[in-house]
Amino acid sequence: MSPHASTEMAPDLRKQRRWGETAIHALLFLFATLSILTTAGIVIVLFSQALRFFARPEVNLWAFLTDSAWQPQIDRFGIMVLVIATLITSVIAMIVAIPLGMMIAIYLSEYASPRTRNTLKPILEVLAGIPTVVYGYFALTFMTPLLQGLIGKDVVEIFNVAAAGIVIGILILPLVTSMAEDALSAVPDLLREAAYGLGATRLETALKVVTPAALSGLAAAFIVAVSRAIGETMIVAIAAGAGPRNFDSWSDAFHNLAIFNPFKAAETMTGHIVRISGGDISYESIDYDSLFAIGLTLFLITFALNLISRRVVKRFREVY
Template structure:
């Protein structure tokens, strides 16, 4: 207290600690970028592993005679699949390239990719190298890893059917709840309903999965007959996914509806419109972009939802459009095959990255689209 003003040093000092703290805070912010890069890097790396991994297909074309390490012509039996020139083949552990292929003889370059030319006895099968092509991956309608068939369509198809059913439930229900909350309900009713919606939104997805399997599926089977509805089916999973995303649709839509200025409603009332006419013909169109954003985010959530489909939609890819049949979605497949003891050096391990990448890209596009729409819609009323 005895200090006089002149004894206080008011000169600026360098504050190294301030700078250091700012750098640390920035680093925490940058970590999120790192997470995104990590996701993209690992998914792409794993997917590359999936598409470059050699799958050895049995040609059923065994060696016709013993082969010595120095031979460059392999005598083969005529039966089995044809081997094209330039193809990579494997006999026992040795990898070779076919230079000329005839009916009963193959001229080969031996000991490729670090393998050593070795002697092979007659009767050993020849394996032809095959890879999962992008074309096969995106257009194949069968996903059978044991048979080397990797067409993602059955998984994508099931994902979209489940999501479509979910949106058929969530869109009308969520929108109606949102209109009720923002246009009709008194603040007191709102105070009761919003926590209830939050509870519904906070229930873990695995509990919803339990609900789908032990409540909705039996209900569907009783209503439509057990011959029509399988024990595991996409309809039950889709309905419950719809229930799961309903609170999300409702709360995002409500925000959008509340953002519509009061003056619009008052103008409608002044013209003699009823409450319903105001809500449906004035407020909903005015909030349309916000509602669209909510809808898109909900689709993205439904596509990425895992536990409900893993429990209720069934195990095993199935290319079907019948919602009452069992079919595995992308997420369901990832969970099922990684649930067991997954060997790191298997095509199954690599395949979850390829599926994961497709899933990531679909949800990324949807989320970005929704954010764009929200950004544009904010501009309108601010």
């Protein structure tokens, strides 16, 4: 009998049509596309509306980038005073959140027993559920008096960027901690054992092996946190001040570094947007158009941060 002539029936190996698979594939693809289209839509609206602002005769791009005051009433649109206010609150927030968040994350991931970790982490994450308006009043009615008590009422104004920045730091702390802890925990135990096996202490293992290996995840945590701090609105709207910190000229602004004084009031980009758009603003007004210019600036800043951090992480991360 030849090897090909089998009495058994050949099994059916033909390609089968699976309509369910195809339909699910298409559906999921549709949803994925939808999220991209939504983002694209937002960016398009931002750009086109911002373009209307820059097309106005009262506005020019150079003055927008270099003027030392944001006073729409007299056609001064210097975005830098708002940007600098945002920068100060964000930097203060990061100074609070990153060291503290890293320390808590290293404790939870490298020192705490599983039981402690499983109790502490959910509690920390509850903090993230508190509405930001509560944090805003916490800044105004607790942090500001505290700062006034510590530093002096004559130095610290009722509305000031320091209190807002510190409280934003507290707001993003759970985010930083949780993401950083995830990044540290994801480092394989093999590497920890290698370090301990060479006579490393817990601290040496945590700082010199686990942290460098987790760098890309940690950087992602910091970027998300910075973006959140820059975009935070309610706290600055309530506690930081209700008007841009304007100066006649940049030499005034840098005199005694007045523009960077954290204990005085200032309005951030987000704070300004929420104050202007909250009132009876009309669609055709220059104020309305200016909001999109500020929004676009915000978007570009966070976008640039993302790009830069990706580069930095690529350069320094340790691939295991």
